[in-house]
Amino acid sequence: MALRLLLVVAVVVVAAASCRAGLADPASNGPRYAVETGRRDGKVSAKFDADNDLPPPSSNIVDLKTGKGVQDPSLDKAYAASLREECEPGFKNDTTPVVMDPTSPYEFDLSYYRHVYRDTGLFLSDQALMDDRWTREYVERMAAAASPDEFFADYAVAMTNMGRLEVLTGDSGEIRET
Structure with a gap:
């Protein structure tokens, strides 16, 4: 029974707790925050639902999409060329792993925002943050910040x-044990 209870854990809680645990690693320098548990959740998780209910990394702020493989024209040209070099010539699928943050790939820091600010955000959805006045102001503030404190606090609120x-x-779903 104990094993069954351990195995029946809400995907959202696992994801949030895993994310928090990864950030809790002192090497990541990430924020610490509480993860709410005990939520009522569905009994089935399906890849199809995730693929259809979550925006893909190619989404932009106003939910516009480009065709697969189309380069974002706002992407820094040198960065785009370096990304093309990482892909094998003639490679026909989109599974080549690429580091999202080449400056500090294993740290949770403000480097991401500095890349987006310099038009070197990996995903169109990231780079699109510069297209909206509100999100652009936030990116600019985080890119120039001396400390990640504001971002860490905002991140904790967003995850919650x-x-x-x-x-x-x-009666829908179930409250899963943690």
Whole structure:
């Protein structure tokens, strides 16, 4: 029974707790925050649902999409060339691993925002943060920040809020053990 309870854990809680655990690693220099547990969740997780319900990394701020493999024209040309070099010639799928943050790939820091600010964000959805006045101001502030404190606080709030999305109520789903 104990093993069964350990195996029946909400995907959202596992993801949030895993994310928090990864950031808790002193080497990551990430923030510390509480993860809410005990939410009512569905009994089935399906790749199809994730693929259809979550925006792909190619989404931009206004939810526009480009064709697969189309280069974002705002992407820094030298960075685009370096990304092309990482892909094998004639490679026909999109599974080549690429480091999202070449400056500090194993640290949770503000380097991401500095890359987006310099038009070297890896995903169109990241680079699109510069297209909107509100998100651009945030990127500019984080890129220039001397300390990650504001970002860490905002990140903790965002992770908590995402864990509260589409929580089932009443008799729907189940509250899974943690």
